Amino acid sequence: MTAPILQVKNLGMSFGGIRALDELDLEVNSGEIVALIGPNGAGKTTFFNCVTGIYQPTQGDVMLNPPSRSSIRLNNLKPNQVAEKGMARTFQNIRLFQNMTVLENVMIGRHCRTKSFILGAILRNKATREEEYQTIEKSYHILQKMGLEKQANDLASNLSYGAQRRLEIGRALATEPFLLLLDEPAAGMNPQETAELIELINKLQQEGQSILLIEHDMKLVMELSHRIYVMDYGRRIAVGTPEQIRNNPVVIKAYLGEAADA
Ligand SMILES: Nc1ncnc2c1ncn2[C@@H]1O[C@H](COP(=O)(O)OP(=O)(O)OP(=O)(O)O)[C@@H](O)[C@H]1O
Ligand SMILES: [Mg+2]
Known part of the structure; x- marks a missing residue:
């Protein structure tokens, strides 16, 4: 069996007293589309920032395993070095x-x-x-x-x-990139633009591109993802196929909790 293209173990990040990421494990296999979802402030963008060298995580390991090459530890690398090693990203706020x-x-x-x-x-x-x-x-x-x-x-x-x-x-x-990270690619798009984006991401995957995406648009997440990780308060609360996540009571509670607080 080949190693996952991205292997994150026990990732932790604190901002002063705030524990933004807590013992987070996540893997992306070669050729997969994986989604990272969760309520606002769950720590999704912080996860991207920690694995792409924008923040140095306070604990944990970030390994990139490019196909047929030796593993690369990404901890302590700068953002441009992470891109050179083969992981590229987009930003929640267009840059x-x-x-x-x-x-x-x-x-x-x-x-x-x-x-x-x-x-x-x-x-x-x-x-x-x-x-x-x-x-x-x-x-x-x-x-x-x-x-x-x-x-x-x-x-x-x-x-x-x-x-x-x-x-x-x-x-x-x-x-x-061996792995493409997308932070809310559909944010602010109209339904037509979102439909085109779904088609584009599908096409990239069919060409062999591995993708990890953060997204609030559940139609996009459910249509595209092979697997979904769900975060809340910096922790992983569930992982599974779209079908498993849709019916997971812990996930439903996390989202309903957000709606009730709003
Ligand atoms: N540079 C920082 N300094 C202090 N706190 C931060 C910093 N970056 C993020 N946080 C805090 O970490 C937590 C997680 O934020 P993050 O932006 O990762 O959430 P998110 O899941 O991406 O949310 P959203 O869906 O709204 O984009 C929040 O409580 C946020 O205020
Ligand atoms: Mg975010």
């Missing part, structure tokens, strides 16, 4: 370079897979030009996949909200 074009935003994502150094860029030697050409070509290919090729030369700020979210996914994909 694009608004004053750059759609194409340039994806090209920046490819930066960690290119070799040219500053000197090469200044001298513009053959190798640098060749690499630049390939970067543009690969970035266009990603834009086609995202359905954004017609807007390649528009400023990112001119895209609709749904298109900006797709561009963020494109930028993450440009790093050629």
Whole structure:
């Protein structure tokens, strides 16, 4: 049996007195779509921040096991190093370079897979030009996949909200990740945009992309996920298939509790 592509054990994170993550275990197998759900403030984004080097967890292990390669311990790496090792993410609040074009935003994502150094860029030697050409070509290919090729030369700020979210996914994909992390990809989307997003994520999975996503849109979660982890107050309260999670009384209570408090 091959090791899970992401293996997180006993993850803990404290902010002063707040225990945002507590003894959290989570695994993503190669080719899987896994969802991480839970009420607001459960610790989902903190989990992403701890496994992608934005925060250093106070305890636990984060292992990436790329297929046919040796395992990589991600603890203590910086966000750019985590991306280099093969895990890319999008953010709950869109983080694009608004004053750059759609194409340039994806090209920046490819930066960690290119070799040219500053000197090469200044001298513009053959190798640098060749690499630049390939970067543009690969970035266009990603834009086609995202359905954004017609807007390649528009400023990112001119895209609709749904298109900006797709561009963020494109930028993450440009790093050629073994595992793609999406933090609320459907947030703020209208039903049509969400339906297109479901189709896109499905297509990526069919191409072999492993995906871990945080999402409040239960239609998307139930339609796409192979397995679902449920968090509440920094702890894992359930894990299972969509069917098992839908009928789990502990999960229902966590969500109803949130509704009752609202
Ligand atoms: N940098 C920080 N400093 C202090 N507390 C933080 C910090 N980041 C997160 N927290 C706290 O950790 C807890 C979990 O927050 P987190 O953003 O991970 O929740 P979430 O599950 O992503 O919620 P949502 O669904 O609303 O995005 C919250 O109590 C939050 O206030
Ligand atoms: Mg969040």
